Amino acid sequence: MRKIISILAVIAAGALTSVNLAFAVFTIEIDEGVVRGIPIAIVPFGGDAADQFLRSADRIISDDLTRTGRFDPIGEDQHLSKPTSAEEIRFVDWQLIKADYVLIGRVESVEDRVGNFRIITRLYDSFEQKQVFGVQFIATADQMRVIAHRIANAVFENITGQKSSFESRIVYTTTIPNGASGAAEHVLYVADYDGFGPQVVLRSEYPILSPSWSPDSTQIAYSELRSSGARIYIQTVATGERFEIDTPQGHNSAPSWSPDGQRLAFANLTGGNSDVYIYSLKDNKITRVTNHRLIDTEPSWSPDGKHIVFTSNRGKDPQIYQALARRDAATKRVTLDGRSNTAAQYSPSGDRMVVITDQGRGSQVGIFDFKSRGIQVISSTTLDDSAKFSPHGDMLIHVVEGKDRYIKILSPDGRVQTRIPVADGLVKQVDWEKSPQ
């Protein structure tokens, strides 16, 4: 018996040893995913008030998500079911059409508050079969788009972990050749980022150039081209009040707000020579940053406020140069590739710049990477101008020149390019709000 026990012990020890000898859990490295949109099903909202409110909410949300290039909404025609509440969800329906996520919602009237609606929406992970989030809003009918963008933003944030720019605004300038007075009219519009809800900030007989949002989103700086020269104005969006800043003689243009909102960088063109200056809003002092016989223009602040990049043709072809944001700063060339690189703007994270680059095909939107020092062309059009990052870097916007001028939103990888509506006239330049309200 003892012998048996000892043998059993040996066997047990052997078993343990063999367990120890067995493989460790093996690991597979996954380092190359696909670049494509996340499949998401956005089910048209249900509920008793769905028709009165948010009739096209699913469309707004879908467009928002699509523009970032991060999502690939699945068309309604492919949906196998149309759930509007948690109880109606069948995950297999969404797994079958390979929808990673499903967004559903209901809109109901609020009985004691006429004109108010309750919007309940839920996002599900159809493979993990879990709800990702559930939110509820009370809103009036005129807040429809805001609510839709907010839902899209919630989806984006929850899935990508980043903030979206769906609730931000843009500013753009247009020229209406035959205005109310019969002469050409120049208008400054503020609109939702997707072009909806445009509002006139300024109508002018003078061309309005290079609009620029203040960091706090309350003001817009722009240049008005008068017969005496271009002048820089700062206008409060909410009130329409504006003032002109003290600038040197000549044409003053391309105002750019410092990140702290205390300074404006701008270009001054005098006698065929353009240089970069800084205007201090605190003490109205002007600092000349560059002093070169050739053109230095289109300044843009780095997110940390230390540097200014600008376009210069001092190296024969127009290229992007960088200087410290101080008097007579040393400059260094930043962009090296392409025939020309102009109109640079730092990305919100500061590691990249968007430029208008000419790589031989025309003017295109390109992304310059400070690390690789390479430029990646992201637009498919060749008459691009005025390219700007969205406040969270999830999209870019630019103007396409030509006969039919328009505004285009690009995903950062350029995979998704969507045209947005312009209120009126021929769009000239555009800028994106820096910090959405």
Add this chain to the structure above:
Amino acid sequence: MVNRKKSRKFVGRSVTLALLVHAAIIFVVGVSIIFRQEIMHETVDSDVTPVNAHAVDEAEVIAEIERMQLAEERERAERIAQQEQLELALKQQKEAERLAREEQQRLAAMEEQRLEQEEALRQMEEQKRQAQAEIEAAEQQRLEEQQRIAEAEAERLRQAEELRQIEEQKELAQAEFEATEQKRLAELRQAEEAEARRLLEEQELQALEDQKRQAQAEIEAVQQQRDEQQHQSEIEKQKLDEEIEAKRQVALELAKREQLEEAEQQQELERQQELERQRLAAEQEQREFEERAQQARLKKQQEQLAREELLRQQEEELLRKQEEERLQEQLRRERLEQRARSEFSRYIPQIKRKVEDAWIESPNSEGLFAVLEVEINPVGEVQAVTVFSSSGSLAFDRSGTIAVRKASPLPIPKDRELFQYFKRFRFEFSGAPQ
């Protein structure tokens, strides 16, 4: 056969004794044997001799006187002879009576012995019956024991103890039987000795007979002498006839006694044969009983041995099997691991490809690193995905989780044996630079 031999030996011994006795008698009587024998023959041969009548004359008277004188002499001699003969006969009779008495006593003793033997046989029979009953009881126990065989070892030992006791009892019975048998054999031997004695006595009787015959012969010799000396007379003849008759009577008596003895001997032989038969039958029975007991014991022993052997074999078999199984298991495991390794090199790229195809990588995930652990079922379907080590970005972790889920079922070897190596593994998701 043995007995016959023995009796022959006894006869020989008896003859020797008889001869000795004979010699003694011859010495005592002191008469010529050869002479007597011749007379005896004549006497016996001329059974009845007619007496012839003669003419009487002077001479006849003288002859008659001489004859009378002779007769007187003869009468005197005859009286002496008769006296002697009477004394001899008396002695013989006394001896015969003594012998008969002794024989009677001996027969009575033998009867007693026989009765004792019968009693012993009966007792033996009884013991045998008891032993038989015990055997049957033991047999019963053994049967019951067989039923209980799977039960406790203690029970088995106890039964073994009982069996041993039974066997001891049986041995005791056997010993008793053997003692009885020895006793019986001793008795038989005694009987044989008695028989020998009897034969000796017979021999003695024969010797006496011979003496008698010698005496007869002497008497006849005297007669012969007288015949030779003078003519035989009718009276003489008559007397001789009477003598002869008397002798014949004695001979007849002797013959009768011989016959009786023979019958007795026959009876004794039959009785002995019967005893022998009984003894043989008893022996046979005893042998059979012993054989059965022995067989039962042997069977029991064999069964016990078989049980022990079986147990030992089972134990050995178990140990051997366990060792074999362990070795085989080890070998199998090694082979399996070998196979698993080669299958890894085949299937890991396939799994990687499928998951990477399903993974929608976040554009700004550079530097993010998450480890997900996955559990799959034998057909490769993903059962659970858990974040083993988070990247810090919920979205990045989720993108990996969804990728693994969507890649389900994962390509794994069809071989179910290898499943254990594939049922749980990890994915390391690394965010790529843009």
